[in-house]
Amino acid sequence: MAKVVGDVVIDIERCKACELCVQACPEHTLALGKQLNHKGYQYVVKINDNCTGCVNCAIICPDAVITVYRKVYKTKQEVPA
Amino acid sequence: MAKVVGDVVIDIERCKACELCVQACPEHTLALGKQLNHKGYQYVVKINDNCTGCVNCAIICPDAVITVYRKVYKTKQEVPA
Amino acid sequence: MGEIKLMKGNEALAEAAIRAGVDAYFGYPITPQSEIIEYLSREATKRSGMLVLQAESEVAAINMIYGAAGCGKKAMTTSSSPGISLMQEGLSYIASAELPCLLANVNRGGPGLGTIQPAQGDYFQATKGGGHGDYHLLVLAPYNVQEMADFVKLGFELAFKYRNPVMILADGALGQMMEKVELPPPEPRRHIEFPWATTGKPKNGERRVITSLHIEPEKMEEINLRLQRKYKQMEEEEVRFQTINIEDAEYIFTAFGLVSRIALKAMELGRKKGYKIGWIRPITLFPFPKKIFEEVASKVKGILDVEMNAGQMVEDVKLSVCGKTRVEFYGRMGGVVPTPEEILDNFEKMFIKGE
Amino acid sequence: MGEIKLMKGNEALAEAAIRAGVDAYFGYPITPQSEIIEYLSREATKRSGMLVLQAESEVAAINMIYGAAGCGKKAMTTSSSPGISLMQEGLSYIASAELPCLLANVNRGGPGLGTIQPAQGDYFQATKGGGHGDYHLLVLAPYNVQEMADFVKLGFELAFKYRNPVMILADGALGQMMEKVELPPPEPRRHIEFPWATTGKPKNGERRVITSLHIEPEKMEEINLRLQRKYKQMEEEEVRFQTINIEDAEYIFTAFGLVSRIALKAMELGRKKGYKIGWIRPITLFPFPKKIFEEVASKVKGILDVEMNAGQMVEDVKLSVCGKTRVEFYGRMGGVVPTPEEILDNFEKMFIKGE
Amino acid sequence: MTHETVFSGFGGQGVLTMGMILGYAAIFEGKEVTWMPSYGPEMRGGTANCITIVSDEMISSPIISKFDTVVALNQPSIDKFEKAVKPGGNILYDITTTLKPPTRSDIHIYSLPAGDIAVELKNTKVLNMTMLGAFIKITGVVKIESIWKGLEAVLPERYHKLIPLNQEAFMRGYNAINVDSAVLI
Amino acid sequence: MTHETVFSGFGGQGVLTMGMILGYAAIFEGKEVTWMPSYGPEMRGGTANCITIVSDEMISSPIISKFDTVVALNQPSIDKFEKAVKPGGNILYDITTTLKPPTRSDIHIYSLPAGDIAVELKNTKVLNMTMLGAFIKITGVVKIESIWKGLEAVLPERYHKLIPLNQEAFMRGYNAINVDSAVLI
Amino acid sequence: MELEKVDILVEDIVKPENLVYRRPSTLIDVDMHYCPGCGHSTVHKIFMEVVEEMGIQHDIIGVSPVGCSVFAYNYMDVDMQQAAHGRACAVATGIKRMLPDKYVFTYQGDGDLAAIGGNETLHAANRGENFLVIFINNAVYGMTSGQMAPTTIEGMVSTTSPYGRDTKTMGYPLKISELLAPLPGVAYVTRQAVNTVQNVRRAKKALQRALEYQKMGLGFCLVEIVSNCPSNWKMTPLDSNKFVQEVLIPYYPLGDIKVPEVKK
Amino acid sequence: MELEKVDILVEDIVKPENLVYRRPSTLIDVDMHYCPGCGHSTVHKIFMEVVEEMGIQHDIIGVSPVGCSVFAYNYMDVDMQQAAHGRACAVATGIKRMLPDKYVFTYQGDGDLAAIGGNETLHAANRGENFLVIFINNAVYGMTSGQMAPTTIEGMVSTTSPYGRDTKTMGYPLKISELLAPLPGVAYVTRQAVNTVQNVRRAKKALQRALEYQKMGLGFCLVEIVSNCPSNWKMTPLDSNKFVQEVLIPYYPLGDIKVPEVKK
Numbered sequence A, B: 001m002a003k004v005v006g007d008v009v010i011d012i013e014r015c016k017a018c019e020l021c022v023q024a025c026p027e028h029t030l031a032l033g034k035q036l037n038h039k040g041y042q043y044v045v046k047i048n049d050n051c052t053g054c055v056n057c058a059i060i061c062p063d064a065v066i067t068v069y070r071k072v073y074k075t076k077q078e079v080p081a
Numbered sequence C, D: 001m002g003e004i005k006l007m008k009g010n011e012a013l014a015e016a017a018i019r020a021g022v023d024a025y026f027g028y029p030i031t032p033q034s035e036i037i038e039y040l041s042r043e044a045t046k047r048s049g050m051l052v053l054q055a056e057s058e059v060a061a062i063n064m065i066y067g068a069a070g071c072g073k074k075a076m077t078t079s080s081s082p083g084i085s086l087m088q089e090g091l092s093y094i095a096s097a098e099l100p101c102l103l104a105n106v107n108r109g110g111p112g113l114g115t116i117q118p119a120q121g122d123y124f125q126a127t128k129g130g131g132h133g134d135y136h137l138l139v140l141a142p143y144n145v146q147e148m149a150d151f152v153k154l155g156f157e158l159a160f161k162y163r164n165p166v167m168i169l170a171d172g173a174l175g176q177m178m179e180k181v182e183l184p185p186p187e188p189r190r191h192i193e194f195p196w197a198t199t200g201k202p203k204n205g206e207r208r209v210i211t212s213l214h215i216e217p218e219k220m221e222e223i224n225l226r227l228q229r230k231y232k233q234m235e236e237e238e239v240r241f242q243t244i245n246i247e248d249a250e251y252i253f254t255a256f257g258l259v260s261r262i263a264l265k266a267m268e269l270g271r272k273k274g275y276k277i278g279w280i281r282p283i284t285l286f287p288f289p290k291k292i293f294e295e296v297a298s299k300v301k302g303i304l305d306v307e308m309n310a311g312q313m314v315e316d317v318k319l320s321v322c323g324k325t326r327v328e329f330y331g332r333m334g335g336v337v338p339t340p341e342e343i344l345d346n347f348e349k350m351f352i353k354g355e
Numbered sequence E, F: 001m002t003h004e005t006v007f008s009g010f011g012g013q014g015v016l017t018m019g020m021i022l023g024y025a026a027i028f029e030g031k032e033v034t035w036m037p038s039y040g041p042e043m044r045g046g047t048a049n050c051i052t053i054v055s056d057e058m059i060s061s062p063i064i065s066k067f068d069t070v071v072a073l074n075q076p077s078i079d080k081f082e083k084a085v086k087p088g089g090n091i092l093y094d095i096t097t098t099l100k101p102p103t104r105s106d107i108h109i110y111s112l113p114a115g116d117i118a119v120e121l122k123n124t125k126v127l128n129m130t131m132l133g134a135f136i137k138i139t140g141v142v143k144i145e146s147i148w149k150g151l152e153a154v155l156p157e158r159y160h161k162l163i164p165l166n167q168e169a170f171m172r173g174y175n176a177i178n179v180d181s182a183v184l185i
Numbered sequence G, H: 001m002e003l004e005k006v007d008i009l010v011e012d013i014v015k016p017e018n019l020v021y022r023r024p025s026t027l028i029d030v031d032m033h034y035c036p037g038c039g040h041s042t043v044h045k046i047f048m049e050v051v052e053e054m055g056i057q058h059d060i061i062g063v064s065p066v067g068c069s070v071f072a073y074n075y076m077d078v079d080m081q082q083a084a085h086g087r088a089c090a091v092a093t094g095i096k097r098m099l100p101d102k103y104v105f106t107y108q109g110d111g112d113l114a115a116i117g118g119n120e121t122l123h124a125a126n127r128g129e130n131f132l133v134i135f136i137n138n139a140v141y142g143m144t145s146g147q148m149a150p151t152t153i154e155g156m157v158s159t160t161s162p163y164g165r166d167t168k169t170m171g172y173p174l175k176i177s178e179l180l181a182p183l184p185g186v187a188y189v190t191r192q193a194v195n196t197v198q199n200v201r202r203a204k205k206a207l208q209r210a211l212e213y214q215k216m217g218l219g220f221c222l223v224e225i226v227s228n229c230p231s232n233w234k235m236t237p238l239d240s241n242k243f244v245q246e247v248l249i250p251y252y253p254l255g256d257i258k259v260p261e262v263k264k
């Protein structure tokens, strides 16, 4: 059985805090943070490591803020605990 | 059995000689005449007395040139031979 | 004394329309004047029964005006530069068919899509007739929010007096800014039967036809001569303008609309510096106040005309003074509003340092 | 020497378009110029591959021009007064986006639906900008069928030189009448890549954007300043006019288009009667030939301007002479064409008996 | 020399063509020409006419209201244009279709049975050429040879076979007029 | 006397209302007022501002680029308008949301924890009133009573129950400013 | 004797009490400028018959288009406005909104209604403006003498489709009635013709029904009439009516396309 | 230890070879001026993805409307023209007729396409102009801040229908796709949305198909996208997408309305 691990990179200055990604993420990995970006938006941040790289957040994000990476670990292969 | 007799009055100065009435008349009562009216059209004239007052000519006439009269003679009543 | 309110020029115009008993508004949204149709949509129908209809386009709106005005009703529309351009054919028809109506152009920066900031680049279009043929709108140029309101009633009076379209030529700033405005008490809408209005053929009388088509040139020329007589009469009876300090003036600042206020401030600054400057504000742009310029021309050393365009009214000023004095122009374009200081600077460059 | 033919002005213009290698014609029929689209529909596509498309309206036509011109193609349209009014928004966009194109207005009697007879009531619309904002068309006024043909090629040269719309302002008579015309040999249509034209983003280079929107007033003002510089340059390089007998002239007859021929005949009649009359025909209406009028102003006793309208070009004449001589106007309207005799009569009433 | 003519008749009688043939003929003689048709909705079913001016110098206006010669192919044209003939000018009409001939005493009045001639030639379409022939005989505005050239220029290729017929029609009209025959009451 | 102010912040912070309340207050004192909002697509999600001019005489232009006082409700407003304060003029800002405070040495710089105050009042909507109070304390452009009238004129009837809260917020701001506390480096 | 009999008959029959058809009094007693056999004249005539029979001459306002029928106001003895090319439906909207109790109609050709006026027509229909649109579809621009109209059928020759309408480059003939009928604001759409006696009778009925629906306030009513243009088709009037029957009607089938349920 | 793990993972995964989604290179690297959560941004993004994936960036010319998306040319890295309000289809006609071998598209809002631009849209469709129209239906005039659009649904509040759209006086919501689909010149009509991940995926496919049909020269393709306007609807982006799902889509059902048979 394979394990899929993903990660997102958020271009925080582009984020408008619309929260569409927050809702779209099945792993509840994203949430509005506390900081404002220069545009005055409370940009989105990662709040856990459950990202599977499903790209839902990136697809729903109107402003193409999120870049998504993903890696599939074969069972054999050792997964970082 | 009743006999129907009709007649038409043609406002010759209004006639544009389109011949629609000529074709529409089942009794072939109308035809283009030889004379031109002031507009230069060879206006329509009566060429027989078979008019039954069916008003076809008047209905098809675009320019409302024709006035139609009609009378039904009861059998009893004497018809002008 | 009427009600005092702090209102946007657009809102004041809309409120004035309700109070003037206007029968119908047809319009299409466009910045910087959409507040007018929005305000009317909220207020008008429920308060005065005015018809407020958002048309599918400015072309449709102006032709709806034609129909409503043809029934003898008080009908108006408002728009801004690009929308007004789309109304040019309709306006030419309305002027030719001699129908009364009111429209407002809340002028923005052009040409093209341009900007939504204030400008006066549509002066030529408004006064010389942007549409085809020899016709004129009667053009009123408000310079504050109060006049945005006052000119609605005045506009309709003139429109019906002359059976001619009347335009209020404002700009984005006058439309968007709030100022103190005193509102007159509301008048009821009343139906008046005009002999020329198509309301159904009278039982005893001729049918009415509203048209601008006259195939025989001679007939069409008659129509034109009648129009020209009307415009003459306007020039005799309707010219409106305002002057300050022209008695002892050696120089004149002239401008219309919002800019005239800035020119006035520039005049004050100039007076402080000892320049004998007077001020003339044309209120009717057509008919243009020729005479007053003719009069001052012989007395002053020069006239500085200031506009938010490349120099349009200045042609009418020149035509009025006809060489009798020097006429200079200073303008900003594309939505830029000049300051009193830059006006005075340029005056000094042109007339003082120049001397 | 080219081919000599007897042709209607409308046909000559259409034929010239084919021979000038025009890429596209978009138009909507209207009397008195429908022969143009009819002629092109018959001849153009099969001979030069020109695209000829009957648009659903003049509004659509002028915006199709925008699109085609934006690709760097030679695109043109033609119409008559009411149709031209409908193009005003589009023209303002084209001028602001600095796209080259050619249009012709075969002027008929207005305002409104008016008549289909010849008139010159659209001079203001053509020269001052009937659309919104500060822009100008470059306006050519042919006075015979030969120039109806010649000005097509010239018009496109100027349109591309300045990236500005060019208008041929004719009238119903010039469009409908036949005269001798000499046609140039046909040029092939050729595709030229312009750096500003949208033909697909270059592999190595910036994408092209054609727009007239500039939200920042400062930017929009820059655009306007560039346009104004262009118009200045036109005034320096493109002014065209024709004069006869002005050397010894005490009076000047001036007129444009067809009327200039009638004024010329009136001049001849006047000379026969011993009046020293000269003749000036502006060929470019914008840029207007100011200088020549300035020059003669100081030498002559007066200028009579004759137009088929209520007095439009006469304002530019007055602005040019600026009070240095007397300027009178005589006009007919609504499709009526003046005769040489009535022009001379009126000249005598105004200038001779008057003295 | 300048000659100002109006050709008038019903639509379809070929009056516009008459003017064009004359126009081309004049061009071939190096003259100036303007040809101005009546246009617009008044055409609807009604009469058509064209004003053709031939001159040695530049022509000022193609639109005029007085004519040296009026060529009328039907009664309405006579009614409309008789008063538009310059004093001493000509009016030419087709006698076959005319009920009320011209009556002015200060102009030359010419007529010919153009309708009958056309019937004889078994082609009413050439009636206009017959009238044109008469017109040239009366006015001599251009030479006959020039008319032949004009005919060729105006007739579409595919009709060139009809040129002889048209020429005959023209000559019949030309010869039908005795220039001195003008009625001058 | 003429006082030229710009109120600036995010859309929704009620900066336009601040200008309107001041405007009405001034009218009730018989003064002249112009109020000019920023308008157009640049609004989209961005900042809003309004220029409010109060004067004893007629006001020439409602659109100006230099101000006696800048009231900044967020960082972008400070960044944008600090340079627009006339020498010797004032800038007033909310310290709670500010990372980079103003730095000019030739103007009076005032600040207060308007955000915190609003939180204490359990209603962030009244932050603008707190800032307005501070503004009046600093400039004294109009009297407090006039502000109360202005508040009444601007607030829709249905919100009049909120007037006391707004007044409190205003006074909190008013009192939070010690006029001599202006930082003048 | 022949003669005599005729005289008797005539004398006998041409009497007011025997009158079975006369020109409607609502049709002004002047020549119409239309070409011989033009359907415009026929439609003017029957529509004025309807106005006369319904007795609404004083309660109806008409809008004439730009097209051959621009002069409708010279023939129809009712108050009328002449609209800019294509804008009749906007003008009618202005009138009807001001005078909701009057009958209002527009009379438009296919170029006017479907080409330049497409948007005003579409939106008036969509708003369910409560007036009648009489739409004369003669598949050509008549007044400007014979250019292609949106309704010109495939392959048909016109002065701007001299080699026949090529649908690939010039678009397809627009079926306006079918296009507008589905809109909820539209109450009644029917296509009629006036090329035969029977069609004239039917067309007249359709016009009357439309006015009755307007009275009931049901909304936008469109009566399309497939008509002729002998002059520009270069046909005799008789041939043009034959063309209508054999070529146009098959493409533009006659009959009701949308009828309101009227609750009695 | 937690932290460490994260570090490892990131380090591990954020590598070019693991990239599964990035901003398309055809979308210019600047902030878009659209409001938070606005569908315009989403459509810009996916359309530029299609352009990138099809490798046609240098062979496509776009037309932006007047509306919030007037600035599309600031974001889409392709040659573009900005059209007068409502005239995008006329402008695109001019472009495509001159450059038949290039891809051409318009991008229009509902006010632009359906109100003022109705006639240009209708006739371009009827001519079967071979380009793509991307139609953003957000049921409101966004740029001018919230007036009623032809597509505003019954009862919906806007600044010009403050008491809700009254279909009796303001007309009915126009279903442009259904209106145009029957025209013979129209090849492909589909209605999509971008309010959910799945809808975004579908909308992207539809845009790609439309461009493929254009390549085949099949004619007019219309991709309607039911979108949102959180700012003028006065909703949060999340609520606005919910409104799209629960209120708009039921009235404007998603899916293909007309699909060409493609002969392989």
Ligand SMILES: Cc1ncc(C[n+]2csc(CCOP(=O)(O)OP(=O)(O)O)c2C)c(N)n1
Binding pocket: D028, D029, D030, D031, D058, D082, D083, D086, G066, G067, G068, G069, G085, G108, G109, G110, G111, G112, G113, G136, G138, G140, G141, G142, G143, G144, G149
């Ligand atoms: C703005 C404008 N464009 C064009 C015209 C010229 N024009 C007059 S009538 C007409 C079309 C008439 O055709 P149609 O509407 O089918 O009516 P019909 O004459 O066939 O009855 C046109 C294009 C005009 N008068 N105004």
Ligand SMILES: Cc1ncc(C[n+]2csc(CCOP(=O)(O)OP(=O)(O)O)c2C)c(N)n1
Binding pocket: C028, C029, C030, C031, C058, C082, C083, C086, H066, H067, H068, H069, H085, H108, H109, H110, H111, H112, H113, H136, H138, H140, H141, H142, H143, H144, H149
């Ligand atoms: C001729 C003209 N009329 C009106 C306007 C004003 N205007 C700009 S955008 C717009 C409507 C925008 O709404 P929509 O097309 O639905 O696009 P959205 O902004 O909702 O994306 C209007 C009416 C204009 N710019 N030009």
Ligand code: SF4
Binding pocket: A014, A015, A016, A017, A018, A019, A020, A021, A022, A043, A044, A060, A061, A062, A063, A064, A065, A066, H037
């Ligand atoms: S969807 Fe994009 S813009 Fe919206 S919150 Fe998430 S990252 Fe930010």
Ligand code: SF4
Binding pocket: B014, B015, B016, B017, B018, B019, B020, B021, B022, B043, B044, B057, B060, B061, B062, B063, B064, B065, B066, G037
């Ligand atoms: S139908 Fe009328 S117009 Fe035609 S021929 Fe008969 S009477 Fe004359």
Ligand code: SF4
Binding pocket: E044, G033, G034, G035, G037, G038, G039, G040, G068, G138, G142, G143, G228, G229, G230, G231, G232
């Ligand atoms: S041109 Fe055609 S439509 Fe017009 S009147 Fe003549 S026949 Fe009728």
Ligand code: SF4
Binding pocket: F044, H033, H034, H035, H038, H039, H040, H068, H138, H142, H143, H228, H229, H230, H231, H232
């Ligand atoms: S106003 Fe509406 S449509 Fe425009 S950008 Fe904002 S959310 Fe999008």
